[in-house]
Amino acid sequence: MYDSSALFVFTAGDSGEWSIDAVHPVCGATLPAAPRLAVTNGSPGRSAGANWELFGFTSNMRYTERDEHSAMAARPAALGRPAATRAALIPISKSAAWWAMAQNERRAVFEAQSHHIAIGLDYMPAVARRLHHCRDIGGAFDFLTWFEFAPEDTAAFDAMLVRLRATPEWGYVDHEVDIRLSRVAAA
Amino acid sequence: MYDSSALFVFTAGDSGEWSIDAVHPVCGATLPAAPRLAVTNGSPGRSAGANWELFGFTSNMRYTERDEHSAMAARPAALGRPAATRAALIPISKSAAWWAMAQNERRAVFEAQSHHIAIGLDYMPAVARRLHHCRDIGGAFDFLTWFEFAPEDTAAFDAMLVRLRATPEWGYVDHEVDIRLSRVAAA
Numbered sequence: 387m388y389d390s391s392a393l394f395v396f397t398a399g400d401s402g403e404w405s406i407d408a409v410h411p412v413c414g415a416t417l418p419a420a421p422r423l424a425v426t427n428g429s430p431g432r433s434a435g436a437n438w439e440l441f442g443f444t445s446n447m448r449y450t451e452r453d454e455h456s457a458m459a460a461r462p463a464a465l466g467r468p469a470a471t472r473a474a475l476i477p478i479s480k481s482a483a484w485w486a487m488a489q490n491e492r493r494a495v496f497e498a499q500s501h502h503i504a505i506g507l508d509y510m511p512a513v514a515r516r517l518h519h520c521r522d523i524g525g526a527f528d529f530l531t532w533f534e535f536a537p538e539d540t541a542a543f544d545a546m547l548v549r550l551r552a553t554p555e556w557g558y559v560d561h562e563v564d565i566r567l568s569r570v571a572a573a
Numbered sequence: 574m575y576d577s578s579a580l581f582v583f584t585a586g587d588s589g590e591w592s593i594d595a596v597h598p599v600c601g602a603t604l605p606a607a608p609r610l611a612v613t614n615g616s617p618g619r620s621a622g623a624n625w626e627l628f629g630f631t632s633n634m635r636y637t638e639r640d641e642h643s644a645m646a647a648r649p650a651a652l653g654r655p656a657a658t659r660a661a662l663i664p665i666s667k668s669a670a671w672w673a674m675a676q677n678e679r680r681a682v683f684e685a686q687s688h689h690i691a692i693g694l695d696y697m698p699a700v701a702r703r704l705h706h707c708r709d710i711g712g713a714f715d716f717l718t719w720f721e722f723a724p725e726d727t728a729a730f731d732a733m734l735v736r737l738r739a740t741p742e743w744g745y746v747d748h749e750v751d752i753r754l755s756r757v758a759a760a
Contacts, residue, residue, distance in 0.1 A: 390711030443709045448635065451677040490638040493676075522630045523710065524577030 390428075392443040394518055396475055396530065397424045399436040404473060404567040412551070414479075414561035423475070423567055425532070440477060442518025442530045449496050454503045463511035470514060470534040473567040474543065477527035484558035485521075500553035509546045512539040527561065577615075579630040581705055583662055583717065584611045586623040591660060591754040599738070601666075601748035610662070610754055612719070627664060629705025629717045636683050641690045650698035657701065657721040660754040661730065664714035671745035672708075687740035696733045699726040714748065 398406065398417070402424030409419055420437035433439070447455070484492065496502050506515070514534045521528035535543050547564070550556060585593065585604070589611030596606055607624035620626070634642070671679065683689050693702070701721045708715035722730050734751070737743060 390709075392709060392711065445709045446672050448676060450675055452675040455675045485633050488637055488639040488642045489635060489680075519709065522577075522579060522632045522706065524579065 390443065392445065393428060393441060394444070394516070394530075394532075395424075395426045395428070395439060395441040396532075397426065397433055397436050397439045398422070399424070399433060403569060405570045406565060407568055408564075408566045410564040410566075412562035412564050413559060414563075417477075417563050417565070422570075423565075440475075440520070440525065440527065440530055441523075442520035442525060443523070444516060445519050449493050450503060454497075454507075457507055458503075458510065461507065461510040463514035465514050465516060465532070465534050467514070467534065467536075469536045471569040472535050472537050472540055472543075473569070474533045475530060475565040475567065476533070477530045477561075477563050477565075478559050479521070479526075479528040479561040480558045481560045495555050495558070500550075500555035502550065502553065502555055505546060505549050505553075509542055512536070513543050513546065577630065579632065580615060580628060581631070581703075581717075581719075582611075582613045582615070582626060582628040583719075584613065584620055584623050584626045585609070586611070586620060590756060592757045593752060594755055595751075595753045597751040597753075599749035599751050600746060601750075604664075604750050604752070609757075610752075627662075627707070627712065627714065627717055628710075629707035629712060630710070631703060632706050636680050637690060641684075644694055645690075645697065648694065648697040650701035652701050652703060652719070652721050654701070654721065656723045658756040659722050659724050659727055659730075660756070661720045662717060662752040662754065663720070664717045664748075664750050664752075665746050666708070666715040666748040667745045668747045682742050682745070687737075687742035689737065689740065689742055692733060692736050692740075696729055699723070700730050700733065
């Protein structure tokens, strides 16, 4: 229906630059196993033989204030670094109670109570990330977050997830799957 | 690419429940004239013979705080009221400078400086509205707002637009078209 440079598509199947090492359902239903994941930019359209496909768009930041934005900009963490041969794709959905909150209420849970941005900053630039939105376009999840890091930073990445999942914000997460990947030669 | 109950499509052409009375370019390029406008819900797909088609999705409110949300809820203004036989479709885009701002900076311009919500409340429930987002899905505009009101409230609606267009927020609007319509029998 549209072609947009903001749209990213995650296709699980027999091809793709990433090997799927593990699929762990954190909360709610899991996703089927598949050998490879392809990450592409542009219009989705399910590839023949794909096991599943998820897509979402990048957007402006919805909660970040200026000082937080500046702190993040001071620790740039780019995707595609040669040493970052490990990745995680973590699709999540939040509950109706989350979406019923007003902007200031969601911001209060997100940062004042849960320190989401502050926790993420502790792991930058070792962990690079890109957030994709999909609730508004009828996706099976609300958000897809893609992370890349070096193998030696895997323990730090896991520690970050433990901290985030213990926050009040995560009380509103009602579906989460944790997919781990390793970069291989392009299929 | 997806079917979503949040997606609304505005198709200008020879059919539709609304007669297009005027198309006025407020800022930037206009849209071609057409006799009718159809408003549909679901997947877009350009109709044969359509002059143009715009689409966007409804979403959670991005700036509204709890007290403002409550004030709006106290003055419910539903679309589809039989007496509301006039409508306006106002597509706008905002500048790169707007989108480069952090959430707290955009909120400050939107409400503290421009009183966008407070101005809108002054015209509720006479003017009903629905906001659609399209920047994230590669639309020609960032937002499409649909308004419905009774013929006798047209002057009030125009006065609301004069107030909004005089705000600091509108300094960031770099494309705006004002399309006026009247309800006719379904074509």
